[in-house]
Amino acid sequence: MLNKKFYLSAPLNIEGWEVVETFERFTLYDEFAERIDDALELILEGQEHWVSHLTDEKWSVESVRVLANVRRLSSNIRQYSERSSDDLPRCIHWTVGEPSSSAITDSQYIAALAIDCACRAIETLEKWLSAFDADLSAGKPDSLAALIADASEEFKVFVEEVRHEQLHLEIEAREAAADLLGTARYYMTLADVYASPLLSYADKIRISAAARKAGNSSGAMRREATLDRDKSICAHARRLLSNGRSAREIVGIIFGTDSALKRPGETAKLSTKQIRNILIKGRVLYAEEEP
Template sequence: MNRKLGTEALELEIAGVDVGCLLWDLDEVELAVRELALYSQFSEHFRDAFTCIHNATSFWLEDGQYADCAESATKTMFRLRDPIEEHFYFSEPTSLPRVVRRFLGIDHPASDTQLVATYALIQAVQAVEVLANWLFDLERSLYDLDLDLVEQLRQTDPKQYLLLIQSERKRKSDFEIDAREEFADFNGEASKILMLASLYQQADWADISRNDFSASGFLRRALENAFAAKASEKGKAAGKANSKPGTIKQENTKKLFEDISKAAKSQISADPNITETELVKALVDLGKASAPTVRKYLRKGKFLPR
């Protein structure tokens, strides 16, 4: 089973850059993100996410090089991110390495610290993905008007080009709300999980042979304090969901998923060979939702990857 891990394509594109490896290709993504017309307005958001990404990948460094299993492990965890997240959500924070090993294999050579750091890496990458692709799709939609004219405007009159983008941004303000909310969720989770990885690393370095120190005890107490708020939030959310199962937000989310699924079936029926990029673009053009939101619900409905 382990020999097959990491052999499938990553199926990830950020700001027009195909990402084949989370360890090697994100420098190119960062450069592409900096070229986005509205980058300066979201530079702090991107800096936070990329800082988390760089810190997370550093956990795989051994003597200045990435561990042999780093690429396959990160690729497999990204591909299986949805079921891993689903299992982890209903588990204790300290169970994350065990949850991941259900999918990678109990005897996977990666340390618990590296697996936890990779989960943080994946959350941060998704944060960059939703924000960067919203900005990228915003610019790309302009080219549907007149490719040559818009490109000439971009090169010769950046101020006018920016005004055009701002106008399109206002027209599609709902997409911005989706992208910002998803970014905040992914980036916040990435920061918390990276802290968890640091705690695991401290436990790894601890001298557990000393009678006056227990690494496992330290880790357990630290995690209880660090994630007490998260557990409380989950409990409150669950209580609200049980008492109000038909809230407006839940109903709207369900309706959006059903709407996107119906539209996807229609597009695939009309063109069985439609690619992932074409399918997402078609649904965005139909006004279903932003590209990040469309991709999320297409994955949920098993329409992606294709």
């Protein structure tokens, strides 16, 4: 049975201590506590942009609705922003369908998007931490809670063994959370720019456009940097196939070689899922094949 998805549906009402209490039960909480705290701090910064919608410790109906819609439609917002010549607040406004008479400011729209990224970073870490504990429970017949409470040397060794086996998954979770937190910080900085009374609207548009252009360029540079790596992986796979290896074998073989390194000179590797996706994209494998 799949665990119910952890989703922070009411970001204006998030209390950091409640989130921490939820996460403290996880075996590897201490390993991720700093990133969780960073995400909670960003959510708090975002809430401060929305404080004009807070009366008697209650958020306005409008603010709750907009934050929920930004969370639900954040992927659509980013896609529209990439295609559109509009500035980011207009892209958010158009996507969530707010009336033109809305009292929400440009900075609040952007802060809502920053809050969404911070929430998704927390959700990403929760998914990994809960899945890791589920694997621990499956590997040990005893109660996981009792083993954690006992904190025996045997349990610590077992935890490290499972972490080693799933190192690529932990790296993926860390990198995904780091990317989301970086994007959240970028949006929060942009929200501060739009909130500034010292900048004209034209200046805000110019800064937003320059930031978006820089972001698009860096994204293109990252894609270019991985192009040779992906070509090398596909060439390696084709050699294995021509030498009689089956499609079922090649992903595992490549994962055990330097071809799977994310970048030359580093130790971090691509996961088997990432390698398989590269081979599908390069038409070495097809989606229906199960390596």
